[in-house]
Amino acid sequence: MNNQEKPLVLIVDDDLFMLDFIFDALSETCNVITAENGKAALQLTQQQRPKLVLADVIMPEMDGYELCRQIKSDFDISDTPVLFLSALDGIEDRLQGFDVGGEDFVLKPANPKVLQAKVAHVLQLIEERQQLKSQAQYATNTAMMAMTSMSETGLLIEGLKHFNRCNTPVELAKSLLNALALFEVDSVVEFLLPAGKSLAVNTRGPASALETSILHHMATMDRITQFKSRMSITFPHIRTLICNMPEHDPDRCGRLRDHLAILIEATEAKLEALNTMVQAKQQGLAIEETIRSLTAALSKTDELQRNGRASASIILNTVTTRIETALVSLQLTERQEASLISILRSGLEDISNTLHADADFQDQLSSAIKALQSTMNET
Incomplete structure (x- = not known):
């Protein structure tokens, strides 16, 4: 792979030793540029449009979370994925990274092979998301048209009637995401399949490692758990994370909770039927x-x-x-x-x-x- 074909990756860390270490780990497969603080990294992102930003969480003036927040709030560069470098791995740290739009965490001290694998995985996700972008836009437009013409109950029925035409877990996952999109919610879905396999997706394509880790954590809680604007709905074979519940509107929030639970319970029944068919x-x-x-x-x-x-x-x-x-x-x-x-x-x-x-x-x-x-x- 020549330099022009290598993806451009920006590394941000105030620790020069760590900066050199990560540069050496990624330079064979990526074109690497570096910044020593968040402000310089934001300018480089706006100017050179890297495919991926690796940002240290703890930095003076502008930490990694704030850098990610500013990248995501800038329309021109908001699609740039951010991978956090941190020695912290608690659920609160991951939720904070999820809140600002991060893709995943790489724990310090970083293992070069783990770092290379995570970077390659995120770059692959970006490629898949770009291919699905037009499809996602079409689904969003369809959802908006449906919202203007049908009541919430109608939306529920509209979502349910597509399930019977699904013959594979992949088709069923797409139908569920489309049904959830009718209610103007952004969601992540994981199906637990036979033989220990799983399928985790969102409206943009495969779910990120950070989204999957949060799904696994919230699955240990009650069947329906809401924390501010996030809500998880868990069944034996399906885990769902709703990311933008209208917490400012308690009445609509309550109705959505009921409708979405019905949708996911119906999906659970259909998924069990598909799994039974495969086993039979x-x-x-x-x-x-x-x-x-x-x-x-x-x-x-x-x-x-x-x-x-x-x-x-x-x-x-x-x-x-x-x-x-x-x-x-x-x-x-x-x-x-x-x-x-x-x-x-x-x-x-x-x-x-x-x-x-x-x-x-x-x-x-x-x-x-x-x-x-x-x-x-x-x-």
């Missing part, structure tokens, strides 16, 4: 494979048993002939010879009857195998 399909495939293996094994057994019965009949006839021939050379009386032959024939008849009884069972087994094969061909 997997179980069906496993059962089908088992039936195929069983049919093959039974067919082989049937063939072996039929061949064995035919061989047994031939052996019995041969033994009978050989014994009758042998009796002639023993010089037995006619009575003795007749008695032995009678015993022999009685035993052979019992064996033959047993073989015939097995033949009836063999025919039943063959019929069952044909039925299984017919069922497999139909599927």
Whole structure:
């Protein structure tokens, strides 16, 4: 990758040692510029428009939070993502970073590989958000038109009716975000999927690491938890964070809480149905494979048993002939010879009857195998 293709990244830290350390960690994959204070960083951001700003939280005059706040309040550069560098990792620090619009935290002392991975992840998110920007704008326009023409109850019904057309968790997540957008709320949604997988998204694309960490923290609280303008709604398979509840309007806030809870509960039911369908399909495939293996094994057994019965009949006839021939050379009386032959024939008849009884069972087994094969061909 040549220098022109490398993304421009701005590092802001009043610690010159840390500045050099991060510069060295990122210089191979990024074009790196540096600033030693927040004021200089803001000017560089306005002038050079970096793809990403890495800002130390604790700096004199203008700290990292204030720098991020000013970047987000400037229309021309408000899309610039900010990654915080901090030795603080409490929920209050993360919430403060979330409030001012930050993307994620990198803990000091920074591990170079972790830093490189987080920077690469944020840059990837930016690329995806740019691709989805036009779609998001379209969804916002649609939501605004819907808001002017339908009541809140109508919006709820409008959102719910799209759920039944969703066939995958990704489609369902998009439908839920669109339904929430009808109520003019900005939200983050996480679906918990089978096999320990998850899907976390917002209206701009994949959720940031900071948004996901806040979702996980608030999921440990009550089903519905509101803190000022933020509200979380948690179900067994869905976690939702609403970021801009109208706290200044208690009546509307209460109505929204009810409507949004209904939306998310309906989504939970649909997600459970999708997960069940996936599991049922997997179980069906496993059962089908088992039936195929069983049919093959039974067919082989049937063939072996039929061949064995035919061989047994031939052996019995041969033994009978050989014994009758042998009796002639023993010089037995006619009575003795007749008695032995009678015993022999009685035993052979019992064996033959047993073989015939097995033949009836063999025919039943063959019929069952044909039925299984017919069922497999139909599927």
